[in-house]
Amino acid sequence: MRIRILVLLLVLITGKTLGQEKWSLQQCVEYAFKNNISVKQSDVQLRLSKVNANQSNMTRYPNLGGSISSGYQRGLTENPTTGTLESASYVTGSMNVQASYTIFNWHARKNTIAANNLYAQAGEAGIDKARNDVSLAVANAFLQVMLRREQARISEAQMNLSKNQLSNTRKLVNAGSQPELNAIQLEAQLAKDSSALLQARALVEQGLINLKAFMNFDFSVPFDIASPEIENIPVENISDLQPATVYNIALNTQPLQKMYKLRVEAAQKEVKAARGYMYPSLTAFGGLNSSAVNAKYPQFAFSPPDTTGAFVTVGTNKYPVYAPSIKPVGAAGIPLFSQINRNFGQSVGLSLNFSIFNAYTSRSQWERAKINVLNYQLQGEQENLNLKQNIYNAYQDAFSSLQKYQASQRTVEYSQKALDISKRRYDIGLLGTLDYIITQNNLYLAQIEEVSNHYDFVFKMKVLEFYKGQGIRL
Numbered sequence: 001m002r003i004r005i006l007v008l009l010l011v012l013i014t015g016k017t018l019g020q021e022k023w024s025l026q027q028c029v030e031y032a033f034k035n036n037i038s039v040k041q042s043d044v045q046l047r048l049s050k051v052n053a054n055q056s057n058m059t060r061y062p063n064l065g066g067s068i069s070s071g072y073q074r075g076l077t078e079n080p081t082t083g084t085l086e087s088a089s090y091v092t093g094s095m096n097v098q099a100s101y102t103i104f105n106w107h108a109r110k111n112t113i114a115a116n117n118l119y120a121q122a123g124e125a126g127i128d129k130a131r132n133d134v135s136l137a138v139a140n141a142f143l144q145v146m147l148r149r150e151q152a153r154i155s156e157a158q159m160n161l162s163k164n165q166l167s168n169t170r171k172l173v174n175a176g177s178q179p180e181l182n183a184i185q186l187e188a189q190l191a192k193d194s195s196a197l198l199q200a201r202a203l204v205e206q207g208l209i210n211l212k213a214f215m216n217f218d219f220s221v222p223f224d225i226a227s228p229e230i231e232n233i234p235v236e237n238i239s240d241l242q243p244a245t246v247y248n249i250a251l252n253t254q255p256l257q258k259m260y261k262l263r264v265e266a267a268q269k270e271v272k273a274a275r276g277y278m279y280p281s282l283t284a285f286g287g288l289n290s291s292a293v294n295a296k297y298p299q300f301a302f303s304p305p306d307t308t309g310a311f312v313t314v315g316t317n318k319y320p321v322y323a324p325s326i327k328p329v330g331a332a333g334i335p336l337f338s339q340i341n342r343n344f345g346q347s348v349g350l351s352l353n354f355s356i357f358n359a360y361t362s363r364s365q366w367e368r369a370k371i372n373v374l375n376y377q378l379q380g381e382q383e384n385l386n387l388k389q390n391i392y393n394a395y396q397d398a399f400s401s402l403q404k405y406q407a408s409q410r411t412v413e414y415s416q417k418a419l420d421i422s423k424r425r426y427d428i429g430l431l432g433t434l435d436y437i438i439t440q441n442n443l444y445l446a447q448i449e450e451v452s453n454h455y456d457f458v459f460k461m462k463v464l465e466f467y468k469g470q471g472i473r474l
Helices: 001-014 025-035 037-060 108-174 181-217 243-253 255-276 336-342 361-427 432-465
Strands: 061-078 085-104 281-293 296-314 315-333 343-353
Touching: 001 336, 025 108, 025 181, 037 108, 037 336, 108 181, 108 255, 108 432, 181 432, 243 361, 243 432, 255 361, 281 336, 361 432
Parallel strands: none
Antiparallel strands: 061 085, 085 281, 281 343, 296 315
16 A cells, blocks of 8 residues: 555656647746846846946936026015116016036046946956856756656666566565565555655755745746766866966956956056046136016106296396106016016136145045955955866866766676676565565666766766856756
């Protein structure tokens, strides 16, 4: 009954993967590029860098601004259009447009623009670095699923071997050729092999979950991979991947090294810009302005001159005095556009700006910029050292994996021969069941180790190829 339950569970686990679309490594990597959170974070940083670069590029053009204002005044106040003090209530309005452009500032603007453009390029290299990390992680997870599938296949073959051996032994026991103990021991071994297969299948599912995590793939959606044969995966000759050669290539191809190189160049531009801001700058400026009020002014009517009843004596002659008649007839304001035209003003000029003392602000900024260059240089040197260490370690790991894989191949070969001899002896009763099971398990473990070493060797070689700038190819 126990064996039947185990077999049923195996069928259920196997049935989950039927009918699903199988993903290649390339599809998995491309999906991860679009959905992995680390790649998205790098893309956000790139967009911020591009915003800064675009903003600094716009400083090549003049600054242009304007304002429109309006207000209410009451009582004795200055009329903004006449400049006289008046006791009145009126609404005022003004408008102006200003423009300015820095003619020369010792190339501070030019170097700032260059620095921000270089930082944006470094951000693009940062995305490439994040993609490289993700592609390595996805490839490793992909190969882990392939390895666990192969281990599950070996476990299934081991279980079928135990099942067939139990069937043959049961026939011999029923015929009286072997004791019942032999069949019981084989039944225990079959149960153990079935449990190992279940565990191997579960590890396959865990491997798929890990792969989904790197891809940021929905865990609830069915997913499976198209596993190429491990023997068909192209692997370069390890003698063609000498660490010194790979390192020299990686210095020019790895995005992390490119990123720090660009950051150093950008920081050096910032040093020049900070030094330029310490010197005077020449700026041109200009403006247009006008104003208006809604004040009303009294209106008068003039009549022809008439006698006033007074006389002026000139010698012996008297002359009547005439005066015009002036009468108030109301009040009226000046039209808006007439005021705007009458009050229209223009200004243009040059401005020389310089700092005599600003608490060492400019000089401190210059010093910080120089220290920032040194910081990026040290970080770049450290990353180059890490890269060299990683490449040399990867080469040693690949070489060691090759030795282990070749040794495990010989172990499988000898274990298979030992099992063949043990089976012949067991069939004629010259070998006990436990001894036969031990020999069989030795082959099983040797096969598992061979498969593990083979996949480990392939991945280590792929890491070396990756550092050589060939990407991940299966």
